[in-house]
Amino acid sequence: xxxxxxxxxxxxxxxxxxxxxxxxxxxxxxxxxxxxxxxxxxxxxxxxxxxxxxxxxxxxxxxxxxxxxxxxxxxxxxxxxxxxxxxxxxxxxxxxxxxxxxxxxxxxxxxxxxxxxxxxxxxxxxxxxxxxxxxxxxxxxxxxxxxxxxxxxxxxxxxxxxxxxxxxxxxxxxxxxxxxxxxxxxxxxxxxxxxxxxxxxxxxxxxxxxxxxxxxxxxxxxxxxxxxxxxxxxxxxxxxxxxxxxxxxxxxxxxxxxxxxxxxxxxxxxxxxxxxxxxxxxxxxxxxxxxxxxxxxxxxxxxxxxxxxxxxxxxxxxxxxxxxxxxxx
Amino acid sequence: xxxxxxxxxxxxxxxxxxxxxxxxxxxxxxxxxxxxxxxxxxxxxxxxxxxxxxxxxxxxxxxxxxxxxxxxxxxxxxxxxxxxxxxxxxxxxxxxxxxxxxxxxxxxxxxxxxxxxxxxxxxxxxxxxxxxxxxxxxxxxxxxxxxxxxxxxxxxxxxxxxxxxxxxxxxxxxxxxxxxxxxxxxxxxxxxxxxxxxxxxxxxxxxxxxxxxxxxxxxxxxxxxxxxxxxxxxxxxxxxxxxxxxxxxxxxxxxxxxxxxxxxxxxxxxxxxxxxxxxxxxxxxxxxxxxxxxxxxxxxxxxxxxxxxxxxxxxxxxxxxxxxxxxxx
DNA sequence: GACCTTCATGCAAACGTTTGTATACGGGTT
DNA sequence: AACCCGTATACAAACGTTTGCATGAAGGTC
Numbered sequence: 001x002x003x004x005x006x007x008x009x010x011x012x013x014x015x016x017x018x019x020x021x022x023x024x025x026x027x028x029x030x031x032x033x034x035x036x037x038x039x040x041x042x043x044x045x046x047x048x049x050x051x052x053x054x055x056x057x058x059x060x061x062x063x064x065x066x067x068x069x070x071x072x073x074x075x076x077x078x079x080x081x082x083x084x085x086x087x088x089x090x091x092x093x094x095x096x097x098x099x100x101x102x103x104x105x106x107x108x109x110x111x112x113x114x115x116x117x118x119x120x121x122x123x124x125x126x127x128x129x130x131x132x133x134x135x136x137x138x139x140x141x142x143x144x145x146x147x148x149x150x151x152x153x154x155x156x157x158x159x160x161x162x163x164x165x166x167x168x169x170x171x172x173x174x175x176x177x178x179x180x181x182x183x184x185x186x187x188x189x190x191x192x193x194x195x196x197x198x199x200x201x202x203x204x205x206x207x208x209x210x211x212x213x214x215x216x217x218x219x220x221x222x223x224x225x226x227x228x229x230x231x232x233x234x235x236x237x238x239x240x241x242x243x244x245x246x247x248x249x250x251x252x253x254x255x256x257x258x259x260x261x262x263x264x265x266x267x268x269x270x271x272x273x274x275x276x277x278x279x280x281x282x283x284x285x286x287x288x289x290x291x292x293x294x295x296x297x298x299x300x301x302x303x304x305x306x307x308x309x310x311x312x313x314x315x316x317x318x319x320x321x322x323x324x325x326x327x328x329x
Numbered sequence: 330x331x332x333x334x335x336x337x338x339x340x341x342x343x344x345x346x347x348x349x350x351x352x353x354x355x356x357x358x359x360x361x362x363x364x365x366x367x368x369x370x371x372x373x374x375x376x377x378x379x380x381x382x383x384x385x386x387x388x389x390x391x392x393x394x395x396x397x398x399x400x401x402x403x404x405x406x407x408x409x410x411x412x413x414x415x416x417x418x419x420x421x422x423x424x425x426x427x428x429x430x431x432x433x434x435x436x437x438x439x440x441x442x443x444x445x446x447x448x449x450x451x452x453x454x455x456x457x458x459x460x461x462x463x464x465x466x467x468x469x470x471x472x473x474x475x476x477x478x479x480x481x482x483x484x485x486x487x488x489x490x491x492x493x494x495x496x497x498x499x500x501x502x503x504x505x506x507x508x509x510x511x512x513x514x515x516x517x518x519x520x521x522x523x524x525x526x527x528x529x530x531x532x533x534x535x536x537x538x539x540x541x542x543x544x545x546x547x548x549x550x551x552x553x554x555x556x557x558x559x560x561x562x563x564x565x566x567x568x569x570x571x572x573x574x575x576x577x578x579x580x581x582x583x584x585x586x587x588x589x590x591x592x593x594x595x596x597x598x599x600x601x602x603x604x605x606x607x608x609x610x611x612x613x614x615x616x617x618x619x620x621x622x623x624x625x626x627x628x629x630x631x632x633x634x635x636x637x638x639x640x641x642x643x644x645x646x647x648x649x650x651x652x653x654x655x656x657x658x
Numbered sequence: 659g660a661c662c663t664t665c666a667t668g669c670a671a672a673c674g675t676t677t678g679t680a681t682a683c684g685g686g687t688t
Numbered sequence: 689a690a691c692c693c694g695t696a697t698a699c700a701a702a703c704g705t706t707t708g709c710a711t712g713a714a715g716g717t718c
Contacts, residue, residue: 002443004704015668020706030666049443051380051389052704055673060380062444065424070409073402073598080399083426092441095394095424097412112421114331114378115391243602269402273572275604333674344698349676359696381674384703 003044012040023048050092063296064094064112064119066105072214073268074238074285075122078143081289082120089297091117100213102126102184106134113138118296120289121145125184139303141296143288145186151299151306153291157187157265160281160313161194164235164263167279167315169202171323173233173261177226179219179245180210181237187265188237195235207231212241219244223252232261232324239264239271242278246320257322267316276319284311332373341369352377379421392625393423393441393448395434401543402597403567403614404451407472410618411449418626420446429542431455431513435463442467446629449621450474454513468632470625472617474515480628480635482620486516486594489610489642490523493564493592496608496644498531500652502562502590506555508548508574509539510566516594517566524564536560541570548573552581561590561653568593568600571607575649586651596645605648613640 009016014033021028022037029037040046054060063086067075083093094112098105102125109119118139124131128147134140141151168176178195181188188211195206207229212218219241226234226245236242242264246256256262256276264271267282291309299305338345343362350357351366358366369375383389392415396404412422423441427434431454438448447468453460457476463469470480497505507524510517517540524535536558541547548570555563555574565571571593575585585591585605593600596611620638628634 002704006704016705017669017707018667020704021667024706028666033666047439047443049384049704051383051444052673053706054380055378055384055675055704056706058673062423070412071405073405076400076402076405079424080426083399083424084428087425087437092423092444093425094391094421095408095412096416096422097409099413108416110376114376115380115421269598270602273599273602273604275602331674335674345675346677346699347697349674350697353676357696362696378674381703382676384674384705385676387703 002049003046004049005046007044008037008041008046011044012037060115060117061090062092062094062116063293064096064109064116065122066096066098066108066112066119066124067122068098068100068105068125070095070097072240073270074240074266074283077268078122078285078289081286082293083289085290085293089293091293091297098125100125100182102130106130109134109138117300120292120296122292123185123187125182127184139296139299141292141299143292146308149306151295152308153288153295154186154308154310155283155285155288156310156313157281157283158190158194160265160283160315161191161235163315164279164281165195165204167317167321168233168235168261168263169204171233171261171321173231173324174203175205175207175229175231175233177207177209177229177231177234179222179226179234179236179241180208180212181214181241183211185214191235191237191265210237212237214238214241216240216244216247219246220248223248223254226260227252227254233263233321234260235263235265237265239266239268239274239278239280242280242320243270243274246274246276246278257320259325261321261324263321271316271318279318279321280316282314282316284313287311331378332375333378334375336373337366337370337375340373341366389444389446390419391421391423391445392622393425393438393445394451395425395427395437395441395448395453396451397427397429397434397454399424399426401569402599403569403595403612406597407451407614407618410615411622412618414619414622418622420622420626427454429454429511431459435459438463438467447625449618449625451621452514452516454511456513468625468628470621470628472621475637478635480624481637482617482624483515483637483639484612484614484617485639485642486610486612487519487523489594489612489644490520490564492644493608493610494524494533496646496650497562497564497590497592498533500562500590500650502560502653503532504534504536504558504560504562506536506538506558506560506563508551508555508563508565508570509537509541510543510570512540514543520564520566520594539566541566543567543570545569545573545576548575549577552577552583555589556581556583562592562650563589564592564594566594568595568597568603568607568609571609571649572599572603575603575605575607585649588654590650590653592650600645600647608647608650609645611643611645613642616640 009019022034096108122143135150143153264278264280267280271278271280338348351363425437450471464479472482593607593609596609600607600609
């Protein structure tokens with residue numbers, strides 16, 4: 001029923017190999033013949049079968065996009081940009097949601113491996129060892145994870161975090177909670193490192209809370225702990241957590257930024273829509289999505305080539321930060 | 330380099346066809362042989378090549394998910410649910426973003442057709458004719474579109490809209506703006522129809538504004554028009570539009586719900602995060618995503634079978650609606 | 659005019675599966 | 689002892705492409 005290269009060959013009176021070349025190696029076929037073939041193909045509505053092509057070229061024209069949680073507002077703009085970039089390069093995109101589970105992540109990559117030319121891992125939860133292992137079998141680009149021998153796109157959350165701390169310190173805060181994310185996340189480490197440096201310089205005390213799930217619920221759950229430290233400001237692991245924190249604080253009668261300043265990370269939808277609008281570290285997610293696809297396609301073409309791209313972040317000051325309330329110190 | 334069925338056959342000392350059957354037709358092979366084969370496969374790390382399988386079975390084990398705008402907060406929970414359901418059925422998912430363009434949508438479906446067993450169109454922008462045409466070539470399920478001969482999942486936005494109108498009328502509003510969405514969207518029609526009925530019953534006047542893009546910008550752009558009607562309440566096309574409206578109104582010195590009541594549609598993230606939290610018509614998107622995949626797989630198995638599922642919606646009352654300000658009437 | 663190139667095309671094998679058909683074996687009838 | 693049957697396996701063709709090699713024609717060089 002479906003029209004194949006053979007039908008086109010018959011109609012245009014040439015051999016199938018000529019049809020094939022008319023599509024994928026134009027310079028090898030006489031322009032007139034090619035025109036005839038293309039006309040026949042058009043007439044019949046012929047579309048090359050990518051699976052068959054994959055079988056003989058071992059190039060699928062597909063990419064995998066593996067992500068911890070599609071519904072987390074951090075990801076959709078990244079997915080959108082990555083998908084658009086892939087399409088511009090005539091690649092199709094598989095998407096997979098791991099539900100934040102490392103096991104699922106690995107299995108997904110493995111089951112996808114034969115069907116894609118490479119995969120982008122967005123904020124993977126796997127151990128470095130496993131990722132490195134997988135990278136042997138299939139071209140991989142990781143977003144927000146630094147890994148020897150594996151291509152990566154990094155958003156410099158460390159720099160953003162430092163700016164966030166300066167902002168808080170500038171406002172007069174001296175007791176600041178830094179809220180950890182998932183233990184395995186690269187960003188968690190970056191934020192921790194970035195906040196270490198600053199602590200020494202000024203008379204600032206850092207209280208660390210976490211690790212903690214990167215969700216609204218995760219934010220709600222730690223409010224009491226945060227308050228117990230006596231801190232006047234919190235740097236949350238991401239916007240969702242920040243939002244959970246703000247909401248729960250309000251329920252407990254604490255105002256933001258009046259009683260507590262809160263900074264998020266991501267500059268997602270949430271930060272703009274929430275009230276008060278969140279001060280947050282902007283992550284260039286669309287750019288990261290595009291960059292990851294470019295990097296991936298490059299290492300698909302030139303097997304073994306890897307690279308790392310680092311993207312700038314910046315602090316977006318909105319309404320969730322203010323000077324601390326003066327208390328009798 | 331990659332390990333194939335042939336390698337497994339060699340190691341386990343049987344013919345490739347036996348290996349194949351050991352995987353896909355267990356009852357046709359002796360349990361002991363099968364155990365041997367499976368052991369060999371495990372040892373070699375064999376994974377069946379889905380593309381090759383597709384070639385001989387003409388079943389790909391893939392699904393397409395085609396969506397107008399991944400970054401629109403309405404979609405991600407739907408995508409997530411659909412993807413999870415597909416995975417549970419051992420299907421992989423292609424995702425494609427059409428950027429709200431009908432042309433792109435059609436091309437995307439066509440280029441995907443050979444690689445998937447079927448596709449889910451989420452809120453398609455195509456004409457009925459084209460969709461029906463495509464449905465001849467490949468199993469299709471449309472979400473939020475009613476179409477003879479094509480499976481669909483409908484969220485009963487009409488019922489939700491009626492409840493929204495009752496809510497506004499109950500609060501005392503008598504001049505209400507109904508804001509249209511994209512001309513082609515099924516939901517636009519449903520909302521229009523649902524609001525017609527109500528208008529006659531009570532002494533209520535409906536002002537129609539639109540069609541209008543379903544984005545925040547779309548909301549911002551129409552505030553002046555809305556105000557000009559003298560209405561005290563607006564039913565927006567979706568939460569994003571409602572949010573844009575609220576923000577822009579604030580910039581013009583109009584308070585919500587004080588000066589204007591606003592109702593959204595979708596019950597997306599946005600509605601919860603925004604301030605004031607939006608009263609909105611809840612759409613059961615996760616359920617729709619799951620339902621669409623189930624429906625699709627059913628019509629993949631039983632070619633030609635179609636069905637329609639209608640899901641309930643409900644009104645979620647939050648803080649963006651209140652009685653109208655008393656004016657000297 | 660014999661020879662070498664270059665260009666265009668045909669031929670056939672290969673990619674990794676599945677599956678209809680054939681074969682071999684052992685056990686049960688009669 | 690001849691037969692049939694069921695079970696387990698092997699064989700080979702087919703799915704729709706691509707691609708190295710062979711073939712042939714046309715044109716250029718000496």
